[in-house]
Amino acid sequence: MxxxxxxxxxxxxxxxxxxxxxxxxxxxxxxxxxxxxxxxxxxxxxxxxxxxxxxxxxxxxxxxxxxxxxxxxxxxxxxxxxxxxxxxxxxxxxxxxxxxxxxxxxxxxxxxxxxxxxxxxxxxxxxxxxxxxxxxxxxxxxxxxxxxxxxxxxxxxxxxxxxxxxxxxxxxxxxxxxTVTPVMDKVRMERQPRDADAPYQLLMVGRLVEQKDHATALAALARLSHLDWRLTIAGDGPLRASLAAQAAALCIADRVVFTGYVADPERLADLMGQADLLLQPSRWEGLCATLIEALACGANVVATDSTPNIRPVLAAAGQHPPVPTGDSVALAHAIERTLARPAPMSLVEAAIRDHxxxxxxxxxxxxxxxxxxxxxxxxxxxxxxx
Known part of the structure; x- marks a missing residue:
């Protein structure tokens, strides 16, 4: 008491x-x-x-x-x-x-x-x-x-x-x-330069529900078949089966891995540390911790305009401006541009300092x-x- x-x-x-x-x-x-x-x-x-x-x-x-x-x-x-x-x-x-x-x-x-x-x-x-x-x-x-x-x-x-x-x-x-833990700082500092011949590693983290809108991201990635990419989806929820079926219908199932919910913060940080790009296609958010976590681990981010609160964070980190929610074409263009021109790490580190x-x-x-x-x-x- x-x-x-x-x-x-x-x-x-x-x-x-x-x-x-x-x-x-x-x-x-x-x-x-x-x-x-x-x-x-x-x-x-x-x-x-x-x-x-x-x-x-x-x-x-x-x-x-x-x-x-x-x-x-x-x-x-x-x-x-x-x-x-x-x-x-x-x-x-x-x-x-x-x-x-x-x-x-x-x-x-x-x-x-x-x-x-x-x-x-x-x-x-x-x-x-x-x-x-x-x-x-x-x-x-x-x-x-x-x-x-x-x-x-x-x-x-x-x-x-x-x-x-x-x-x-x-x-x-x-x-x-x-948001930003010492584990994330360690992962970011230990990141290795990207191997130019390796596939781009993409990541989505979040519950498999309508709010997170993984479906729009899958539709966007299907437009980028000319790029060599792999997607990891960390999360679980009622839409897992339908998302897997969508990936198969789009002929990208061999590039997509569903890991389920990742409960261990260190394992999640490792996944972010291995990712070139986090996709955040949500329909709505408050601020979106996953976005800040990914930046803290050294990944770049492409996000939808799910809340005005993320705009200053993305701008400070030198990221692509948020794209309209539910727009797979705009999301695909943003992914391609970001992979071609990732932001300097100095901007990313400055953006996460207060978090x-x-x-x-x-x-x-x-x-x-x-x-x-x-x-x-x-x-x-x-x-x-x-």
Whole structure:
């Protein structure tokens, strides 16, 4: 149980709400943050509806895990039903901070903290407004995000675009995404010059779902049969069979390897270190950790315009500008141009500097501490006076 010290920034305590330790970027950030705070000797716990998951092995043994009672079933409905249990846990354990790992749990966390001294922290993990959407549904989504930000004590965003959208909705801070690890730096520094006679090594990393749009990338690569390339797809999901069938229909199945989900961060870094180019064809993203990870490992990147947040990163790293989502022709042209003219490593290294994990995680902890009111000094009467 936390020893709650309102007004004591040095004794900061935090509970991190994560629905399940899954295979997404928000799951990894939540676990990295918990591990980082534990290594600093701070009181931190992971509160989860489900404690099983493909990234559970990444949780440091020093991080206590508490289970939030969950009725199961549909994830969104399950989160709504968890409110009484989570609110009770906040009042029982009284952490200084309750941090939400991502979009779907931001409202749950904010409501659970209302009427308590625990500060709620929301994190924007996917676009507030999906790219290209300007309809009533997009407007309603934006208004919902604004409302959640107003009742949260702090909202963390990953790009200037998101900060501008929430500028008048509570306290909003832009913080770098904790991404670049020492393992990635090591992989980048140990990269060997490319063998001009070897096939180009291409890589896609992510769940095999509609959002990641691997299908458009396969269609783009089918247009580049005149190039000698090989593609590794690291990830798993419901579309694996249909993607394999698409590769066969496009006559590129012999160039494509499905590895399944890669749970080991070092193995994933090695795959990125061997890649000449990462393909990121997503339909929408928040910032896209995989893109930054690949750059950190020395690979170039071709990405779709899945979020305005990636544009500054790509520009700083000297990468090809993002191409329209779902456009296999534009994606094919960008792949061919990037393979012919990769960016200098000096630009790549400069672009990832702010996303080093330890530095970025320290910024999260500092933002938490800023929410804790400083002790008010009281003036004691002098014993010389009656």
């Amino acid at each position: 936390f020893q709650h010290n309102v007004g004591s920034r040095d004794d900061l305590s935090a509970a991190i709400y994560l629905y399940r330790p899954g295979d997404g970027g928000l799951d990894r950030v939540a676990i990295m943050l918990a591990n980082h705070m534990a290594r600093q000797g701070k009181a931190v716990e992971l509160w989860m509806a489900h404690t099983d998951g493909v990234s559970a092995h990444l949780i440091d043994a020093r991080v206590p895990v508490r289970r939030v009672t969950s009725p199961g079933g549909n994830r969104r409905l399950s989160m709504i039903a968890q409110f009484p249990a989570l609110a009770a846990m906040v009042r029982r354990h009284r952490p200084n901070i309750l941090y939400s790992a991502g979009n779907q749990s931001n409202m749950l966390v904010a409501l659970a903290c209302l009427g308590t001294t625990t500060r709620s922290v929301a994190r924007i993990s996917n676009p507030i407004c999906p790219p290209g959407r300007h309809d009533l549904a997009a407007w309603a989504r934006w208004k919902r995000f604004c409302a959640i930000s107003r009742i949260s004590d702090l909202t963390i965003v990953m790009g200037e675009h998101d900060r501008a959208l929430l500028a008048r909705s509570g306290t909003v801070r832009l913080l770098p995404r904790p 080093r994990a330890a530095q970025a995680l320290d910024a999260y902890v500092a933002a938490f501490a800023d929410l804790i009111p400083s002790p008010v000094a009281s003036i004691l009467p002098s014993p010389a006076w009656p």
